[in-house]
Amino acid sequence: MILLIGGTGQLGGLIARRLLLRGEEVRVLVRDPSAPAARALVEAGARLVPGDLTDPASLRAACESVQGIITTANSMSRGLPDTIDSVDQHGNANLIDAATGAGVGRFVFISALGADPHHPMPLLQAKGETEQRLRQGTLDWTVLQPDFYMDMLPMAVIGAPALSGGTVTLVGEGRRRHSIIAMKDVAGYAVAAFARPESIGRVLRLGGPEAVSWRDVLDSFERHLGREVPVRFVAPGQPLPGQPEMVSGLLALLETYDSALDTRALARSHGVVPTTLDGFVRGAVEAARGHGVR
Missing domain, CATH: 3.90.25.10 (UDP-galactose 4-epimerase, domain 1)
Structure with a gap:
């Protein structure tokens, strides 16, 4: 079972459908199971689990019996009361804690090119802090940094x-x-990286x-x-x-x-046609x- 965070978003939806086409069991964390995007995922074969990055208890429940996690979630498309602080910083910390406590095997984090804990832009700073938290933890992580x-x-x-x-x-x-x-290429990299042991402990810069x-x-x-x-x-x-x-x-x-x-070698190794x-x-x-x- 793969837990997908952000599956009702544009990129997350692309990843969900690629995973389902591969025959994977996909569990998607959603705040509103009745939303059109959530219902579309159910019709495609995904299972929904209620929860939110700002609710640690819901994350612990969502991580039960999960093989791995792919997360695309961020605060940019969510609007208030969600903020970079509550979602991209503390929310991702909550998710890493829940995944670690549940013994999750794989963790793929969609970050952004230029992410750094000291970046002057709050979003890239928060993503950089999440990457740092993964490096310092015990999960088998992979970070994707798309342009x-x-x-x-x-x-x-x-x-x-x-x-x-x-x-x-x-x-x-x-x-x-x-x-x-293109987002569809990032989705291709995410699904391929999840399945590749060679990607563990690596930051993949995508373009x-x-x-x-x-x-x-x-x-x-x-x-x-x-x-x-x-x-x-x-x-x-x-x-x-x-x-x-x-x-x-x-x-x-x-x-x-x-x-x-220059991502030609990376694209070939991950089966992505740019x-x-x-x-x-x-x-x-x-x-x-x-x-x-x-």
């Missing part, structure tokens, strides 16, 4: 306005290069097959839409219209470094056109 997801920030910053006929706003010059990665800039993402959308997309640039630190303050801060941070990764930016954007545009976008 940022094609499915999220690039879609919010460029994809959504481009598809709706709006104006794209980029921070700085938009020329820094990052190995952005896509190419390092790309924000301008590359914009060019790809223009190419597949067959039209020019209006764009404007703002200085780092300036607010972005329609975006949370956290997004503005993250985009400013991404303009201070490159994160080009999604290219062009392939991802083509799929996004085709899906949007299926809903009437021109």
Whole structure:
């Protein structure tokens, strides 16, 4: 039995379905078993267990008779009263304690590239603290550190306005290069790493097959839409219209470094066929056109 934390989220749902297709027994921790995403997991063959990262007693019950744990949970999509402190810091500590007490064999933690206990960004600091806690404990852990997801920030910053006929706003010059990665590829790595003894005690830095800039993402959308997309640039630190303050801060941070990764050997060893930016954007545009976008 594999316990999945965050299974009702986008990445967690992808992992759940990959595990189920492999014939694994999957138990998913959920706060609301009646939620549509939870019901969809049941229909796919998963079992639900009520609980929450902020409730240690529920975690102890969820970890009973579990072979291993994969967790994607974080506070970013949850909203108040959940916070980085309650979920990403203390919640993950609760989960590690429960897993250790239950004698769980494997623990795969989805972190983020750049996570560090001393990072100035609270989320990356909390993830770094969780990684440190795993290294200091007794679980057979694996940490995945993906670069940022094609499915999220690039879609919010460029994809959504481009598809709706709006104006794209980029921070700085938009020329820094990052190995952005598709969520489905991260799901593939998570499932493969869980089953590979060679992954125990390792931090796997994950990226896509190419390092790309924000301008590359914009060019790809223009190419597949067959039209020019209006764009404007703002200085780092300036607010972005329609975006949370956290997004503005993250985009400013991404303009201070490159994160080009060579993951060819890792992809081969884990059986992952990396999604290219062009392939991802083509799929996004085709899906949007299926809903009437021109």
